[in-house]
Amino acid sequence: MSHAPIPNGADPLDLLGTDTLLTDEERLLRDTVRKFVADKVLPDVGEWFDAGTFPKEMAKEFGALGVLGMHLEGYGCAGTSATAYGLACTELEFGDSGARSFVSVQGSLAMFPIWAFGSEEQKQEWLPGMAAGDLIGCFGLTEPDSGSDPSSMRTTARQDASGDWILNGAKMWITNGSIADVAVVWARTDPDGPDRGAVRGFVVPTNSSGFSAPAIHRKVSLRASVTSELVLEDVRLPASAVLPGVSGMRGPLSCLNEARFGISFGSVGAARACYEAALAYAGERVQFDKPIAGFQLTQRKLVDMMVKVQRGTLLALHLGRAKDEGTLTTPMISFGKMDNVRMALEVAREARSVLGANGITTEYPVIRHMNNLESVYTYEGTNEIHTLILGQAITGLQAFS
Amino acid sequence: MNVVVCVKQIPDPADPGALDPNTKTLKRDGKLILDESDSYGVEMALQLVDAAGGGEVTLVSMAPNGETAGLRTALAMGAAKAVLVSDDALQGSDALGTSKVLAKAIERAGQADLILTATESSDGYTGTVPEQIAELLSLPSVTFAKSITVDGSSVKVQRQTESGYDDVECPLPAVVSVTAGVVEPRYPSFKGIMAAKSKPVDQVGLGDLGVDAGSVGWAGAGQEIVEIATAEARAASTVVEDDGEAFQKIVDMLAELKIV
Numbered sequence: 042m043s044h045a046p047i048p049n050g051a052d053p054l055d056l057l058g059t060d061t062l063l064t065d066e067e068r069l070l071r072d073t074v075r076k077f078v079a080d081k082v083l084p085d086v087g088e089w090f091d092a093g094t095f096p097k098e099m100a101k102e103f104g105a106l107g108v109l110g111m112h113l114e115g116y117g118c119a120g121t122s123a124t125a126y127g128l129a130c131t132e133l134e135f136g137d138s139g140a141r142s143f144v145s146v147q148g149s150l151a152m153f154p155i156w157a158f159g160s161e162e163q164k165q166e167w168l169p170g171m172a173a174g175d176l177i178g179c180f181g182l183t184e185p186d187s188g189s190d191p192s193s194m195r196t197t198a199r200q201d202a203s204g205d206w207i208l209n210g211a212k213m214w215i216t217n218g219s220i221a222d223v224a225v226v227w228a229r230t231d232p233d234g235p236d237r238g239a240v241r242g243f244v245v246p247t248n249s250s251g252f253s254a255p256a257i258h259r260k261v262s263l264r265a266s267v268t269s270e271l272v273l274e275d276v277r278l279p280a281s282a283v284l285p286g287v288s289g290m291r292g293p294l295s296c297l298n299e300a301r302f303g304i305s306f307g308s309v310g311a312a313r314a315c316y317e318a319a320l321a322y323a324g325e326r327v328q329f330d331k332p333i334a335g336f337q338l339t340q341r342k343l344v345d346m347m348v349k350v351q352r353g354t355l356l357a358l359h360l361g362r363a364k365d366e367g368t369l370t371t372p373m374i375s376f377g378k379m380d381n382v383r384m385a386l387e388v389a390r391e392a393r394s395v396l397g398a399n400g401i402t403t404e405y406p407v408i409r410h411m412n413n414l415e416s417v418y419t420y421e422g423t424n425e426i427h428t429l430i431l432g433q434a435i436t437g438l439q440a441f442s
Numbered sequence: 443m444n445v446v447v448c449v450k451q452i453p454d455p456a457d458p459g460a461l462d463p464n465t466k467t468l469k470r471d472g473k474l475i476l477d478e479s480d481s482y483g484v485e486m487a488l489q490l491v492d493a494a495g496g497g498e499v500t501l502v503s504m505a506p507n508g509e510t511a512g513l514r515t516a517l518a519m520g521a522a523k524a525v526l527v528s529d530d531a532l533q534g535s536d537a538l539g540t541s542k543v544l545a546k547a548i549e550r551a552g553q554a555d556l557i558l559t560a561t562e563s564s565d566g567y568t569g570t571v572p573e574q575i576a577e578l579l580s581l582p583s584v585t586f587a588k589s590i591t592v593d594g595s596s597v598k599v600q601r602q603t604e605s606g607y608d609d610v611e612c613p614l615p616a617v618v619s620v621t622a623g624v625v626e627p628r629y630p631s632f633k634g635i636m637a638a639k640s641k642p643v644d645q646v647g648l649g650d651l652g653v654d655a656g657s658v659g660w661a662g663a664g665q666e667i668v669e670i671a672t673a674e675a676r677a678a679s680t681v682v683e684d685d686g687e688a689f690q691k692i693v694d695m696l697a698e699l700k701i702v
Binding site: 065070105120 | 510511514515518629630631632633634635636638639
C-alpha cells in the first residue's frame with residue numbers, strides 16, 4: 042500500500058498554516074512584537090524571574106512600540122484591531138506571562154476603564170502618558186476576602202459634604218501595584234447615598250495621602266512581574282475622581298472581559314514557547330544512540346503539544362475575529378480563557394517531561410512558563426468560574442452559589 | 443531635506459529559498475519582506491531628516507507582482523511614501539538593468555537631496571547597483587558609509603575601510619551606500635503600522651518610467667546564468683586534541699587564516 046509522502050516544507054511550528062489567516066498588517070505587527078521580545082525580553086527574562094523583578098524601564102520600551110492600550114482609539118493609542126492586540130499578547134507571553142500581564146493590566150484594566158467610562162478630563166490627564174509608558178497603571182478589584190465573588194468587596198467609597206470621596210479598604214494580588222502612578226480602584230458606595238451602594242470606579246493617583254502599595258514577595262509564579270497589595274486608609278479624592286460613565290459590577294467585569302480576551306491569545310504564546318523548547322531539545326538530546334525525538338513516546342508528546350498549540354491558536358483567532366466584528370460574547374471569552382490556559386499548562390507540563398531534569402531550571406523557558414501559568418490559570422476568573430459561566434450558558438442554570 | 447532610499451523586497455531568509463531550474467534564478471513568487479540590509483539605510487534616512495528638521499523619506503523599490511509587504515515595513519518605520527516598479531518584463535534583470543530602472547524611479551520620486559542604498563542585497567549580493575545608479579544619474583557615489591552628516595550643500599561620510607574609516611566629503615545630491623549594522627533600525631511602531639496602510643505607494647510599470655523593455659529583464663541582461671549547482675557540503679571541522687600544545691596549534695591556524 043502506498044502513502045502520500047510527507048510534504049517537504051511542512052512547518053513544525055505551524056503545521057496547519059494558520060499564518061495564512063492573518064493580514065499583511067497583522068503579520069507585520071506580530072513580527073514586530075516577536076522581534077521586540079527576542080531583543081528585549083528573552084535575553085534577560087530568566088534573570089528577572091530568578092531575581093523576582095520586572096524592570097520598570099520596560100514600560101517606556103512598550104510605550105515606544107505602541108503596545109500599551111494599542112486597541113484603543115485616540116489619546117496617543119495606536120487604534121489597532123482586537124485581533125492585532127491578541128497577536129501582540131501571544132508574542133509577549135511567548136517571552137513571559139509577566140511581560141504580557143504588564144501590558145494586559147496597563148491596556149485592558151487600567152487604560153480601558155478610563156477610556157470607556159472616564160470623563161474627558163480624566164482621559165486627557167492619564168491616557169497619553171499611559172500609552173507612552175511614562176505613567177504606569179494598575180487595577181484594584183480583588184480583595185483578601187473577595188476573589189471569585191468580587192461583589193462581596195469591603196472597600197468603601199463615602200462622599201462627604203464637600204463632595205470629596207473617601208476610600209477605605211484593601212486590594213490584593215494587584216499586578217503593577219507598587220510601581221503604578223495611578224490605580225483604578227473599585228469600591229462600594231454608601232447604601233444610603235445617591236449611588237445606593239453601587240460599586241463605582243475611582244481614578245486614584247498613587248501619591249494620594251493614605252494610599253500605599255506594599256509588594257507581595259515569596260512568589261514562585263509570575264516572578265518577573267510586580268504583584269502588590271493596595272492599602273487605602275482614608276484616601277481623599279475630589280468628586281471628579283469617580284469614573285462617571287459606569288455604575289455597578291458591569292464596570293469592572295467589562296474590563297476583565299478585555300483582559301481575559303488577551304489571555305486567550307497570550308496563553309498560546311506560553312504554550313508555543315514550551316512546545317518549541319521541547320521540540321528543539323528532543324531533536325538534540327541523544328539517548329540509546331538516537332535523538333529522543335525518534336522514540337514513539339516522545340513523538341506522542343510532541344504531537345500532542347503541537348496539536349494543542351495549533352488548536353489554541355485557531356480558537357484565539359476566532360475570538361479575535363468575533364471581537365472585531367462585534368459578535369464576541371462573555372461565554373465565548375470564558376471558553377477562550379478557560380480552555381487555552383488549561384491547554385498551555387498541559388503543554389508546559391508535557392514539555393517539562395521531555396526536557397527531563399533540564400526542564401526544571403530557568404536555563405530553559407519551560408518551568409518558568411509552567412509556574413507562571415499556575416497564576417494565569419487562576420487570575421482573571423478562575424478556571425472554575427469560567428467553567429460555571431459556560432455551564433450556565435449551555436444549561437440556563439446558574440451554579441455559582 | 444528629502445532622502446530617497448532604495449529598498450529591496452526579498453524572499454524571507456528564514457524560509458529555505460529555492461532556485462527555479464528553468465530561469466536559474468531565485469524564486470520570488472512567495473511573500474517578500476524588507477531586506478534587512480536596507481533597514482539600516484531607512485533608519486539612517488529617518489535620522490537625517492529628523493536632524494534636518496524637515497523633509498521626508500521616499501522609498502524606491504522594484505519587485506514582482508506589485509509586492510508591497512516589505513515597503514509597508516519601511517513605511518511603518520516612518521518613510522512617507524514609495525515608488526514601486528513592477529513589470530513582468532523586468533524578470534531576469536541583471537544588476538545594470540535593475541540600476542536603470544531604479545535610477546528612473548528615483549527621478550520619478552521627486553527632487554532628492556540624498557539617495558541611500560545598502561551596500562548589497564542579501565539575496566543577490568552583486569554589490570554593484572549603488573555605483574551604477576550614481577553613474578546613470580551623473581551623481582557622486584560614496585560607498586560603505588558608517589556615518590553620514592549633511593552640512594549645507596555637502597555630505598560628510600565616514601567611509602568604512604578594513605583598518606578603520608576614511609573621512610569623505612562630496613556635494614549633494616549624491617548616492618551613498620550604507621554598511622549594514624552601523625545604526626540600530628527602529629521597530630515599526632504600531633501607530634506607524636496603522637498609518638502605513640494609507641501612505642501612498644506609486645506603482646508604475648516600465649512604460650510610466652520611459653524605460654525600453656528591451657534594455658532590461660532577460661532581453662537586456664548582459665549576463666547569462668549558465669548553470670546552477672548544489673554547493674558542496676561543508677567539510678568536516680578540524681578537531682584539535684589537546685596534548686598540551688593545542689593552544690599553539692589553534693593560534694597557528696588562526697594566524698594562517700589571518701584572524702590574529
